[in-house]
Ligand SMILES: [Zn+2]
Ligand SMILES: [Zn+2]
């Protein structure tokens with residue numbers, strides 16, 4: 495009965511917040527939750543309960559009080575969790591500690607007014623582990639003691655707040671009941687205990703592979719990094735609020751090395767492989783252009799794309815991969831390469847830095863960026879025609895070896 499009314503009240507709170515949350519959804523910016531309005535509405539709830547606490551007569555019995563407190567308890571959990579996220583603080587320990595502080599503050603205020611039921615005491619213990627936490631936590635006097643307490647404070651025995659982690663693997667599709675049981679029948683986001691009959695109403699987060707209550711999951715949809723990296727699957731999946739903000743905050747960061755995570759992606763995604771081929775040429779030509787004092791304007795063109803795309807192979811952000819899939823990155827890279835090649839072909843300084851194939855001695859000027867026609871000796875880095883190059887017979891390497899032998903010969907004779 496308590497949980498049922500708790501659900502109802504949570505619903506009404508959600509409705510109160512409907513407006514600010516909607517604006518947050520549309521703006522889509524990180525950390526734009528309406529913190530002020532949440533706090534003020536929380537105070538409103540508190541005042542209501544305080545006034546009802548003073549009247550002992552009539553229908554406002556113990557059950558109503560318990561429900562109020564339980565409801566606040568759940569609401570607080572969500573509120574503090576969001577607050578900590580808004581402040582850019584993702585440490586689980588800090589979140590848990592804030593949670594504890596808020597609960598403690600709240601109960602110290604209400605304990606004098608309200609007779610707490612056994613049920614509530616149990617919940618309180620579960621959430622705050624009050625008995626186990628020494629009073630020194632609140633005082634900043636003994637720092638070492640506080641750090642020790644902080645180190646052991648991660649959620650409750652049944653629940654720990656989600657970690658800020660990058661997940662590279664796709665979660666196996668397990669039965670809902672099994673996953674919720676593994677979560678100790680709590681919401682993975684806020685730790686609210688879930689009754690068996692409400693398990694159906696929990697919402698799945700495809701990024702974390704866990705179930706969340708409706709406070710922690712607003713049916714946001716996004717592509718999942720693991721699905722892109724493993725299956726080149728850009729479809730959108732439901733994620734909890736925590737994952738939504740996590741993914742939003744890392745979306746532009748080049749932290750995914752395709753050759754480390756899943757090399758076969760290049761064979762699976764032809765467009766990605768074509769981008770890599772162009773990148774390889776851009777990498778070489780950019781190095782050459784940086785040594786040319788006439789290349790300033792063409793180097794400016796490289797600024798159209800993120801610098802990691804033309805300085806490092808295999809490294810992508812989620813945003814890069816989405817752009818590649820949509821065909822937006824390829825034309826840009828191709829244009830930059832075209833301008834760069836035309837500079838090198840018409841620039842005397844750059845031409846002077848090219849190679850002559852020492853196998854055939856033809857007059858072609860070769861450059862490392864010509865990956866289709868030119869082969870580079872891995873030892874001396876000289877360039878040759880692909881068809882001319884014979885491994886182990888590099889003329890430059892042989893020349894260097896001969897020179898070394900000649901210079902070492904007198905010392906051997908001595
Ligand atoms: Zn929750
Ligand atoms: Zn040049």
Ligand SMILES: [Zn+2]
Nearest residue numbers: 851854879882
């Ligand atoms: Zn040649």
Ligand SMILES: [Zn+2]
Nearest residue numbers: 871874888891
């Ligand atoms: Zn060589």
